[in-house]
Amino acid sequence: MENNEDKTLATYKIWIPLLISLACLIGLFAGYRMAGKDVVGSLIVKTDSDAGFNSGRVEELVRFIESRYVDDLNSEELIEDAFKNVLDHLDPHSIYLRPEEMKQLNDQMGGSFEGIGIESIFLNDTLYVNHIIENGPAFMAGLQRGDQILSVNDTLIAGRSLSYDQIRNTLKGDKDLKLNLQVRDFETKDVRNLDLNIGNVDVKSVQGFIYENDYAVVRIDRFSSDSYKEFMDCLNRLNEQGGFKHLVLDLRGNPGGFLPEATKMLNQIFKEKGRLMVYTQGRNERVSEYKSTGKNFYDIDKVAILVDEGSASGSEIIAGAIQDWDRGLIVGRRTFGKGLVQEQYNLNNGGAIRLTVAEYFTPSGRLIQKSFEDRKTYRDDIASRIQSGELTGSTDVPIMDTTVFVTKVEKRPVYAAGGITPDIYIPIDSLELSSELAKAVMEVEAFIFKKFLKKELEVPENADEFVGQWSASTELLNEFRATLEVSGNQYDWIDQYLEVILKEEVAKLYFDKNTALRVRFEDDVFLTQSVLALSKKNIFAELK
Numbered sequence: 001m002e003n004n005e006d007k008t009l010a011t012y013k014i015w016i017p018l019l020i021s022l023a024c025l026i027g028l029f030a031g032y033r034m035a036g037k038d039v040v041g042s043l044i045v046k047t048d049s050d051a052g053f054n055s056g057r058v059e060e061l062v063r064f065i066e067s068r069y070v071d072d073l074n075s076e077e078l079i080e081d082a083f084k085n086v087l088d089h090l091d092p093h094s095i096y097l098r099p100e101e102m103k104q105l106n107d108q109m110g111g112s113f114e115g116i117g118i119e120s121i122f123l124n125d126t127l128y129v130n131h132i133i134e135n136g137p138a139f140m141a142g143l144q145r146g147d148q149i150l151s152v153n154d155t156l157i158a159g160r161s162l163s164y165d166q167i168r169n170t171l172k173g174d175k176d177l178k179l180n181l182q183v184r185d186f187e188t189k190d191v192r193n194l195d196l197n198i199g200n201v202d203v204k205s206v207q208g209f210i211y212e213n214d215y216a217v218v219r220i221d222r223f224s225s226d227s228y229k230e231f232m233d234c235l236n237r238l239n240e241q242g243g244f245k246h247l248v249l250d251l252r253g254n255p256g257g258f259l260p261e262a263t264k265m266l267n268q269i270f271k272e273k274g275r276l277m278v279y280t281q282g283r284n285e286r287v288s289e290y291k292s293t294g295k296n297f298y299d300i301d302k303v304a305i306l307v308d309e310g311s312a313s314g315s316e317i318i319a320g321a322i323q324d325w326d327r328g329l330i331v332g333r334r335t336f337g338k339g340l341v342q343e344q345y346n347l348n349n350g351g352a353i354r355l356t357v358a359e360y361f362t363p364s365g366r367l368i369q370k371s372f373e374d375r376k377t378y379r380d381d382i383a384s385r386i387q388s389g390e391l392t393g394s395t396d397v398p399i400m401d402t403t404v405f406v407t408k409v410e411k412r413p414v415y416a417a418g419g420i421t422p423d424i425y426i427p428i429d430s431l432e433l434s435s436e437l438a439k440a441v442m443e444v445e446a447f448i449f450k451k452f453l454k455k456e457l458e459v460p461e462n463a464d465e466f467v468g469q470w471s472a473s474t475e476l477l478n479e480f481r482a483t484l485e486v487s488g489n490q491y492d493w494i495d496q497y498l499e500v501i502l503k504e505e506v507a508k509l510y511f512d513k514n515t516a517l518r519v520r521f522e523d524d525v526f527l528t529q530s531v532l533a534l535s536k537k538n539i540f541a542e543l544k
Contacts, residue, residue: 042093042354043313044109045259045280045288046343058082076349083353091356092372092379093340099350108203109257111226114175117201118143120167121449127157127167130449130509133201141196145509146186146453153180173198186453206230207517208238215531216244216300219517220265223257223314228264235268235298246302248530249318252332256313259341259360263290266321269303269328271296275363277321280341282358302539303328304530307422309382309391312336319420320362326409329539330422331530334390334397337381337419339369364405366416371400386433393427410540423543424533426526437494439484441501447483448505451476459506463515467522472502496523 062075062082083096097105107113117136118129127149132139150158152170171179181194205227208218216238220227238244247269259280266277273294281287305319307330316335322328341358361367372378389395400418407414415421431437451457460466472480477498500519508516521527533539 042342043256043259043317043338043340043360044344044354045341045358079349080351087353091340092375093338093342093354094356095354097352097354102346102350102352108222109224111205111224111230112200112202114198115172115201116143116179116196116198118171120149121446122162122164122167123446123450125159125161127162128449128453130445136201137196137199141194143181143183143194144186148184148186150182150184150191152182175199202226204230204513206234207514208234209514209518209521210238210241210244211248211521211527212531213242214245215248215534216246217248217250217517217521217527219250220254222254223259223261225258225261227257227261231265232268232297239298245300246304246534247300247328248304248306248527250306250526251311251315251318252306252308252526253310254312254315255310255336256315256338259290259314259317262314262317266318267293268296268298269300269322270294270325275325278317278360278362280358280360282341285358288358302534304534305330306526306530307332307335307420308428309333309336309385309419311420312338316368316420317360317362320366320368323414323420323423324363324366324405324407326407326412326540329424329530329533329543330420331424331526331533332422332426333428334385334421335368335419337368337370337400337417339367363408364414366405366414368417368419370418386428391428392430393425397421397425410543412540412543424529426529431494431497434494436484437497440480440494440498443484444480444501444505447480448502448509452509457506457510459510463507463511463518466507466511467515467518470503470506472499476502 058079062078065073065078066075080096080098087094087096115136116138117133118138119131119133121128121130129138129143129145129147129149132143132145148158150156155170157167157170173179175198177198179196179198181196182191183194184191203224205221205224206218208216211217216235218231218234220231259278263277270277270292271294273292275292277290277292279287279289303322305322305328307315307319311319311332312335316338319330319335323330339359339361340356341360342354343357345353345355347353359367359369370378370381377384385391388398390397398418399415401416403416405414405416406412448457460470477495480498480502500523504516504519507519536542
């Protein structure tokens, strides 16, 4: 008979891709797993180097096989397999990216992608628009939330059972490609034709809001090429809304990205010039130091960094610098534990090799990379943390390396390998790991959108009024339960979460992602514990 630990471990394995995919834009990285294909979870120091690896002995061998082998073969697949087999002998983050993966990566990490700028939902063989990205081609053409897309060029969409990939392929192409959409208007039900060109669509990685007047709460999903600019734009917007004194930076589930974007953000947090933020060193690489510039645009007083087991690479660099210099508090759970730096080499076939060239160290000299000698153990590390009780708080956070380092100012002991251990530990609520809640999260978007189509939701027009006053009614909650095919009191124990995910989905549909973020943080224990700790005169007094 399966014991409780096995059930919990199995449930958490279901949650890993779900929790991380919720932090990314719909459709871009569904099913992403931190320890799996390392497409985003890299610390990238250089990109676009031209390797020209489709020549030499590998290509010579493939050409020989092509000319002499008894059966027909796909030479491109042979070369790809050769790359993968070689890289399998290196670390888990040295990888080969196929051309289609490079396209996806460039869309994600470039801060924009080529498309029309919508998020869609497929209900009853009908494709509906449920989100429109501001200033994208669809926005400029007048496409509205709730509109039905009947056809694209000569491809019929309505009334067909299509996969997500099939739908996506009809709405993408090279920049400036002209598309003709036949659309049924949500309000009038009239059918109209829209002509629009595929163009650049911004993919935001930063959102934020003011909390209790003094706190700027900023959420960063990843460190894309535009993240620093978005970070500064966000702070500027919040400053214009009344200003702030303190910063709470949410890096939970942030898998990393471009190193310079992370270090530039640190420059805005550290007031002093010349403080070491991080340094990198490799076998064939000289030591590279990243130091604070002292050029701050905002007078940020106290700082809290929110992290969890999904925070990696750039997230760990920021957390490590803040902790080592005693600049603020790290709140949450032990981070992923990735201390490697990659360079990217583009290949002639449109793919790329991402190669680990260095390790990075926090200001105190810590290397936080966890061991990858056993690949299976490395891949299953997060699931093992829940099984051991580390994430739920039933056991202490393990010390992977007993070497003691000390912080620069307060001289507090900190440790190296295995990630950044937080100053304030927040265990995961076991309710968040339930299969019932996982199912509810997957069903909530369709449920709320159907209510929107039937105009059955009464939602205030003002976002502040919505956040402060609106809540899911008992009737709405019961109806949502019914769609999950449960009855009685089976879901009573997760009602608190059902109410939050319902309100967050309504906020995203009727307002924007910043409003949805405010809803997500309404009863967030990471935030409340951070504000409580930062409100003290000496935030480190109880940590020594």
